[in-house]
Amino acid sequence: MRSAIAGDQVAYRRLLSELSQALRGVVRRGFAGVGVPASEVEDVVQDVLLAIHLKRHTWDQTLPLGPWVIAIARNKMIDDLRRRGRRPEVPVDLSEFDFEGEDQQASIDAHDVGRVLSRLSDKNRDIVQSISIDGQSARDVAERLGMSEVAVRVALHRSLKALADTYQEKKL
Amino acid sequence: MKTDDLINAIAADAKSVEPPIAQTVAIAVGVGALISAVLFLWTIGIRDNFAESMVSSLRFVFKFVLTLSLAIPAYVLVRGLSRPDFQPGKKLWFLALAPALLLIGIGLELLSVPQDEWHARMMGHNSVACMIVIPLLSLAPLAAVLYALRRGAPSNPAIGGAVGGLLSAGIGATLYASHRPDDSPLFLAAWYPIGIVLMTAIGALIGSRILRW
Numbered sequence: 001m002r003s004a005i006a007g008d009q010v011a012y013r014r015l016l017s018e019l020s021q022a023l024r025g026v027v028r029r030g031f032a033g034v035g036v037p038a039s040e041v042e043d044v045v046q047d048v049l050l051a052i053h054l055k056r057h058t059w060d061q062t063l064p065l066g067p068w069v070i071a072i073a074r075n076k077m078i079d080d081l082r083r084r085g086r087r088p089e090v091p092v093d094l095s096e097f098d099f100e101g102e103d104q105q106a107s108i109d110a111h112d113v114g115r116v117l118s119r120l121s122d123k124n125r126d127i128v129q130s131i132s133i134d135g136q137s138a139r140d141v142a143e144r145l146g147m148s149e150v151a152v153r154v155a156l157h158r159s160l161k162a163l164a165d166t167y168q169e170k171k172l
Numbered sequence: 173m174k175t176d177d178l179i180n181a182i183a184a185d186a187k188s189v190e191p192p193i194a195q196t197v198a199i200a201v202g203v204g205a206l207i208s209a210v211l212f213l214w215t216i217g218i219r220d221n222f223a224e225s226m227v228s229s230l231r232f233v234f235k236f237v238l239t240l241s242l243a244i245p246a247y248v249l250v251r252g253l254s255r256p257d258f259q260p261g262k263k264l265w266f267l268a269l270a271p272a273l274l275l276i277g278i279g280l281e282l283l284s285v286p287q288d289e290w291h292a293r294m295m296g297h298n299s300v301a302c303m304i305v306i307p308l309l310s311l312a313p314l315a316a317v318l319y320a321l322r323r324g325a326p327s328n329p330a331i332g333g334a335v336g337g338l339l340s341a342g343i344g345a346t347l348y349a350s351h352r353p354d355d356s357p358l359f360l361a362a363w364y365p366i367g368i369v370l371m372t373a374i375g376a377l378i379g380s381r382i383l384r385w
Contacts, residue, residue, distance in 0.1 A: 013183035071257035132181035
């Protein structure tokens with residue numbers, strides 16, 4: 001995470017990918033017995049990943065990363081349960097923070113993706129899709145669209161915030 | 173969008189990191205306090221005999237000890253509450269410092285002042301101004317603290333907002349204390365808490381609405 005905060009993209013991707021697997025286990029176990037569908041688990045994992053990204057400056061680098069990640073996951077799980085009108089009691093303790101070996105790929109439901117992406121401008125939607133799904137670099141996208149690389153990065157950042165806001169709205 | 177695709181997008185945004193939240197909180201509180209201080213000096217100003225009072229009047233000094241014993245613990249807590257993994261736990265007892273000091277102050281005052289003066293001391297000269305001006309001086313700090321908390325990720329928005337309100341009131345009360353001619357702990361106990369509780373409630377109310385993330 002330290003390298004990621006220093007801007008190391010490769011280290012950041014590796015960390016997020018490891019965290020996503022750990023989170024899948026944490027969220028699934030937290031929701032076990034409350035009857036939350038599996039698709040919802042992936043929803044919350046993505047919500048948590050976005051929150052980790054947009055709030056990573058709230059991690060105190062002198063403290064271990066694990067409890068901070070768990071705290072965010074816990075908040076998002078409680079939000080999710082509250083949204084469904086269940087009692088927001090999520091028993092999460094730190095001993096549960098271990099890695100699950102599986103890498104299940106579920107997609108969030110098509111309706112939500114459509115809603116998020118349709119809120120973005122054509123250009124921003126293009127940028128997000130090129131970088132995330134086609135795996136292009138910000139520089140490639142900038143060249144193709146005739147924008148500066150900085151402008152592409154700003155557009156990407158705004159789009160991620162919009163995505164996080166959409167999760168937030170679902171809660172209201 | 174699959175989770176791995178999302179991770180690609182997030183990783184590409186690696187360079188967008190904000191300054192550490194503790195720094196944001198410190199700057200926001202500093203700016204908020206500064207705005208109120210300028211406003212205060214520009215309008216009502218500190219009392220004429222400030223330096224003299226600082227040396228000669230124990231009661232005057234006690235007012236600052238009291239308001240700072242509220243503001244400083246509240247600041248430490250707000251800085252913690254801006255992080256999602258912060259567990260206030262025993263640190264909440266920091267907030268009991270100001271009420272405890274006030275009780276001691278009241279006790280000493282009652283011992284040193286004859287009983288027939290108690291009422292006059294408590295009513296003071298300007299209780300209405302005290303109730304209005306402390307919240308007014310707290311507004312800029314409150315806005316600044318809430319802005320900083322919004323950049324952060326408080327686990328409990330209402331508590332974050334409430335302690336933010338308490339901090340802003342601590343700053344407002346510290347400024348106002350340098351003006352007031354009413355120095356008796358009896359006056360402080362009767363009138364200061366009104367503005368302080370008001371700001372705490374406002375902070376909790378706004379916090380619960382705007383500090384979700």
